[in-house]
Every structure is written in structure tokens, then in C-alpha cells.
Amino acid sequence: MSQVDDRAPVEHIAHLARLALSEQERERFAEQLGRILEYCARLNELPLADVPPASHVIPITNVLRDDVATPSLDRDEVLAQAPAHQDGFFRVPRVLEGG
Amino acid sequence: MTPSGALALRAAYLERSLRPSDVVDAAIDQIARHDPNLHAFLYVGADQARAEAAVWDERYARAGSRETLPSLAGVPVAIKDNMCTRGVPTTCGSRILEGWRPPYDATVVTRLREAGAIIIGKTNLDEFAMGSSTEHSAFGPTRNPWDSSRVPGGSSGGSAAAVAAGFVPLALGSDTGGSVRLPAGFCGIVGLKPTYGRVSRYGLVAFASSLDQIGPFAGDVTDCALMLRAIAGKDPQDSTSADVPVPDYIAAIGEGAGGLRLGVPDEVVGPGVEPVVAEAVRHALDVFAAHGGQVERISLPTIEAALPAYYLIAPAEASSNLARYDGVQYGLRAPSEDLHEMYAETRRQGFGAEVKRRIMLGTYALSAGYYDAYYVKAQRVRTLVARDFEAAFRKVDVVVMPVAPTLPFAIGEKAEDPLQMYLSDIFTIPVNLAGLPGLAVPCGFARGLPIGMQLVGRPFDESTLFRAAYAYEQATPWHRRRPPVAAA
Numbered sequence: 054m055s056q057v058d059d060r061a062p063v064e065h066i067a068h069l070a071r072l073a074l075s076e077q078e079r080e081r082f083a084e085q086l087g088r089i090l091e092y093c094a095r096l097n098e099l100p101l102a103d104v105p106p107a108s109h110v111i112p113i114t115n116v117l118r119d120d121v122a123t124p125s126l127d128r129d130e131v132l133a134q135a136p137a138h139q140d141g142f143f144r145v146p147r148v149l150e151g152g
Numbered sequence: 153m154t155p156s157g158a159l160a161l162r163a164a165y166l167e168r169s170l171r172p173s174d175v176v177d178a179a180i181d182q183i184a185r186h187d188p189n190l191h192a193f194l195y196v197g198a199d200q201a202r203a204e205a206a207v208w209d210e211r212y213a214r215a216g217s218r219e220t221l222p223s224l225a226g227v228p229v230a231i232k233d234n235m236c237t238r239g240v241p242t243t244c245g246s247r248i249l250e251g252w253r254p255p256y257d258a259t260v261v262t263r264l265r266e267a268g269a270i271i272i273g274k275t276n277l278d279e280f281a282m283g284s285s286t287e288h289s290a291f292g293p294t295r296n297p298w299d300s301s302r303v304p305g306g307s308s309g310g311s312a313a314a315v316a317a318g319f320v321p322l323a324l325g326s327d328t329g330g331s332v333r334l335p336a337g338f339c340g341i342v343g344l345k346p347t348y349g350r351v352s353r354y355g356l357v358a359f360a361s362s363l364d365q366i367g368p369f370a371g372d373v374t375d376c377a378l379m380l381r382a383i384a385g386k387d388p389q390d391s392t393s394a395d396v397p398v399p400d401y402i403a404a405i406g407e408g409a410g411g412l413r414l415g416v417p418d419e420v421v422g423p424g425v426e427p428v429v430a431e432a433v434r435h436a437l438d439v440f441a442a443h444g445g446q447v448e449r450i451s452l453p454t455i456e457a458a459l460p461a462y463y464l465i466a467p468a469e470a471s472s473n474l475a476r477y478d479g480v481q482y483g484l485r486a487p488s489e490d491l492h493e494m495y496a497e498t499r500r501q502g503f504g505a506e507v508k509r510r511i512m513l514g515t516y517a518l519s520a521g522y523y524d525a526y527y528v529k530a531q532r533v534r535t536l537v538a539r540d541f542e543a544a545f546r547k548v549d550v551v552v553m554p555v556a557p558t559l560p561f562a563i564g565e566k567a568e569d570p571l572q573m574y575l576s577d578i579f580t581i582p583v584n585l586a587g588l589p590g591l592a593v594p595c596g597f598a599r600g601l602p603i604g605m606q607l608v609g610r611p612f613d614e615s616t617l618f619r620a621a622y623a624y625e626q627a628t629p630w631h632r633r634r635p636p637v638a639a640a
Contacts (some may be wrong), residue, residue, distance in 0.1 A: 054514050066516050070471060070499075071496050073499070075500075089570065089571060089574075090526075091511060092460055093464055096457055096460055096529050096530065099533065101536075104535050105532070105535055106535065107534035107538065109362065109586075113391075113392060118388055131481075135482060136479055145409075145480055146490060147489070147491070
């Protein structure tokens with residue numbers, strides 16, 4: 054797992070995925086992901102240049118519905134499941150500085 | 153003796169030799185006695201199930217012998233815990249959703265209720281359906297009813313174990329790379345991954361959206377067909393559900409194997425397949441041939457590349473789908489004053505190792521600089537896999553393979569070796585990549601453990617799979633075998 058072998062890329066990917074990892078997890082994932090990617094590298098042996106990438110397995114395009122309003126989920130019921138809410142909104146830690 | 157199948161239950165209800173309450177009470181009693189060992193269920197809704205059963209008792213009493221009640225009226229079913237049930241916990245086997253009660257029902261749940269089914273409870277699974285053994289559940293593994301030291305397969309291991317153990321005649325699972333067929337095979341029951349688009353995924357918690365499909369588990373082929381009929385068809389809530397008519401599967405199920413062309417890929421009888429498994433599948437082909445089927449050799453040259461392609465595509469989609477678990481709208485939140493730290497800590501605490509591994513793998517495969525080398529390449533392979541099957545279906549009606557290369561393995565045997573675990577799905581994954589229907593049926597036993605055979609068909613041609621499997625079932629005894637726990 055050449056590419057993700059050293060710590061920096063693993064940390065970079067974990068940051069992109071918004072995933073905090075322990076030191077032990079960083080080491081284990083570097084090793085395991087390395088072996089999985091090495092296994093996946095066997096795809097390089099196939100002649101693929103002229104093969105189009107798949108997008109969808111059944112031919113469905115442009116599925117539209119009538120533009121009619123239908124009832125949504127009940128707001129209070131949804132907010133009751135949230136870790137924190139206030140005045141009808143989800144409450145999150147401060148995003149902007151100041152104030 | 154109490155009938156065990158859904159169709160038999162319905163007949164017994166109609167002739168009043170049995171009431172839905174009797175069956176629901178027995179199911180709850182069986183679960184209370186045996187599930188502490190098997191751990192098929194994460195939630196049992198006993199009071200609700202008993203209340204619904206009492207309603208069906210009444211309706212059967214009023215209906216007399218007329219078949220005016222819906223197809224699954226009073227039949228207890230179990231639902232994999234990654235399908236939303238309004239007001240009833242839906243955990244996906246994850247700490248991150250522990251305690252969450254969805255504000256709506258999945259379409260399959262709505263349709264089962266409309267068909268009269270009684271939902272007994274929610275079943276265990278690998279966390280977010282990522283796994284082949286049900287060991288990756290945050291709430292502990294499910295055990296195989298045939299041998300409690302072994303895995304039931306995964307990820308829908310709880311649903312498969314619940315049917316095999318005789319707790320319920322029917323259950324729903326989901327199958328992204330084999331998660332219905334593998335546990336069906338390992339537990340000695342029937343399980344179907346329908347064609348991509350056949351069954352609505354509205355309310356199925358997404359794992360890999362280009363692959364996920366909901367499918368039924370049953371004790372025999374007829375019951376499996378009955379349950380598919382109840383859940384299949386276009387749903388306005390799921391734009392990927394196909395507007396293709398749903399046939400009456402049971403009407404044509406008894407037409408026999410005569411004239412069916414069955415293809416065996418050269419690539420799947422090679423090394424890596426345990427000899428007893430290869431032998432059981434070979435014997436099954438003899439059975440087809442003896443009943444008028446025409447068995448031919450075919451080739452699926454790209455099949456070996458399907459597994460590595462899948463382990464780029466599925467984690468890539470998972471890394472995107474699971475971005476929604478961020479501690480804001482539902483589920484777990486790790487307290488923090490900093491938004492980024494709240495996200496990252498919530499996900500560290502809430503996700504298990506396999507889910508983190510796949511999020512990392514998928515994020516990597518989609519990241520700048522690697523997207524073409526990994527993700528796009530895998531999607532090109534996917535095209536080749538689909539073309540392999542298209543070519544095969546110009547020659548044959550059904551492709552026959554083992555469900556898995558081995559017998560059910562021991563709990564813990566592969567838990568620390570992700571790549572070995574992934575190889576369990578080597579014959580089921582190509583079918584998801586191509587979007588085709590795949591039916592797992594029991595085809596023998598070795599060392600007291602079940603062996604599964606997989607029948608793969610053309611898109612939306614589940615009928616032919618049921619017909620072939622039913623002909624095989626009529627000629628063999630395997631579907632009637634039940635583990636000791638089912639009679640206890």
C-alpha cells in the first residue's frame with residue numbers, strides 16, 4: 054500500500070472523511086487499506102481503455118413526478134430525534150467566529 | 153404439527169385450525185427461549201404484534217373460508233434493522249443510530265403491513281450492512297442456528313437465522329454484495345436479491361446506492377415468491393424503482409425445469425471452492441438435467457475482477473452516503489464546542505472498525521488524484537462484468553453458481569482479516585454489479601452445515617428463477633431440513 058503507507062495520507066483521508074482516528078487505528082488502517090488497495094491493483098492488468106465506465110445498471114433516465122405539494126415529515130417529530138434543537142431548528146456548535 | 157410456511161399458515165387460518173394469535177404467541181415464546189443464544193433480533197415488538205394478531209383473528213373469523221384477506225394476513229415477519237419502522241428503533245447495528253426512532257415507514261414495511269403481515273421485530277446485521285458474517289454488529293454477533301460456534305453469514309444474518317430457526321416464516325434483508333444470498337446459503341434457507349429496481353428502497357438506510365436491493369428470506373421457494381410479490385413494484389418515493397409489471401410468481405412456479413437452459417461458468421468451479429461445495433452444485437446440475445434442463449458450460453471471464461472492483465465502488469458510495477451521520481439531525485453527538493471536532497468525534501465514537509475502514513477506503517478512492525485510477529477504473533470493470541452476463545444470457549436462461557466458496561466459517565475466524573472476509577462474496581458480488589436477480593436455495597449439507605446454490609437470471613426475470621428453483625426443490629429434500637432449535 055505504497056500510497057497510503059505513511060501517516061500523512063491516512064491523516065489526510067481521515068480529515069476528508071471527518072473521522073477522528075486513534076494512533077492505533079491509523080497504523081492498522083494504513084496496513085489494511087494497503088493490502089486491500091494492492092488487491093484492487095489487479096484491475097490494472099485488464100485492457101480497459103476502450104471500455105466505458107458503468108453509470109447505472111438499468112436504463113432509467115429523467116424520472117419526474119407531478120409538481121404537486123404533498124405533506125412532509127412533521128417538524129416537531131423530526132426535531133424530537135435530534136441531539137439538540139432550539140426554536141424549530143437543529144442546534145450545532147458555533148460555526149462563525151465572533152458575535 | 154404446526155405448519156411453518158407462510159402459505160401453509162394462511163391455509164390453516166382459513167380453515168380455522170389455527171389463529172394468527174397462536175402463531176404470534178408461539179413465535180414470541182420461541183424467541184424468548186432461544187434468541188438469547190442466537191441473537192437474531194435487536195428488537196422484539198411483542199405487545200404490538202399480539203395486538204395486530206388479535207385483529208387478524210377477528211377478521212379471519214368473519215371472513216369464513218373466503219379468500220378475501222390479503223396475501224400475508226396474520227403472517228409474522230422479521231425486518232432487518234436497516235429498514236425504517238415508524239416509532240420503532242432502527243439502529244443499522246450501529247452505536248451512531250442507537251435509540252433513533254424513524255418518523256416514517258420504509259415502503260417495503262408499508263407494503264407488508266398492507267399485505268397483512270405482522271412485524272415481530274427487527275433483526276441483527278453487520279453495521280450498516282457492511283460485512284459477510286454479522287460479526288460487525290455493534291450489539292454483538294448472531295449465531296448460526298445449525299452450529300452456534302459459526303457465523304450465519306451476513307450482512308442480513310439476523311433475518312436468515314430467524315427464519316432458519318423457525319421463529320418466523322418470512323423476513324426481509326438487504327443485499328449490496330451478497331447480504332441476502334450469503335446468509336440464506338449459510339443458514340440453509342431460500343433468499344432472493346431481486347433485480348436492481350424491482351423493490352423500492354425508500355426507507356432502506358443507504359449503503360451503496362447503485363447496488364443496494366431489498367430481498368425476501370423464506371423457508372421455501374413458494375414463500376419467497378409470495379413475499380416478493382407483496383413488496384415489489386414501482387414506488388413514486390424511489391425514483392430508481394422500475395416501472396415494470398410484477399407477475400403473479402406463484403401462478404407459473406410449477407411449470408418445471410423442462411426446456412430450461414442452465415449455464416455453469418468455467419471460472420467458478422476452480423481452486424478456492426471447497427470440494428464439498430463444488431460437489432453439491434455439480435449434483436444439483438445433475439438433478440436439473442434429470443428433470444429436462446439443459447446444462448451448458450459458459451464463461452464469465454471478468455468475474456475475478458468483480459471483487460476488487462466492488463471494493464472500490466461500494467466503499468466509495470458508502471463514504472458519501474454515510475457523510476450524513478454528523479451528529480446534527482439524529483443519533484449520536486459527541487459534545488464539543490468546535491463543529492469540526494464534533495463531527496469527527498461523533499463519527500469516531502459512533503462507527504465500528506469495518507465501517508471506518510470502508511469510509512477511509514471509499515474516501516481515498518474518490519479523492520483528488522486517485523479518482524480515475526480507482527473509482528473510474530472499477531466502473532469500467534463493472535461494464536465488462538455486465539457484458540459477460542449479457543453474453544451468457546444469449547446462450548442460457550439461468551446461470552448456476554455456488555452462493556459462497558466455503559461452508560459457514562467459525563465466529564472470529566475471519567474477523568481480523570478483511571480481505572479473507574471479502575472473498576466470501578466472490579460469487580454474489582458480480583450479480584450486484586450487473587444489477588441482476590440472484591436466488592439462493594439450499595443444495596446439500598456437509599459436516600452438518602448447509603450449502604447454498606445460486607441461480608442468476610435476466611433483469612426482471614425472477615419468474616424463471618422461481619420456476620427453476622421450485623423444480624429443484626420438488627426433487628430434493630434440503631429445504632425440509634431444519635436445525636434442532638426449530639423443533640425445540
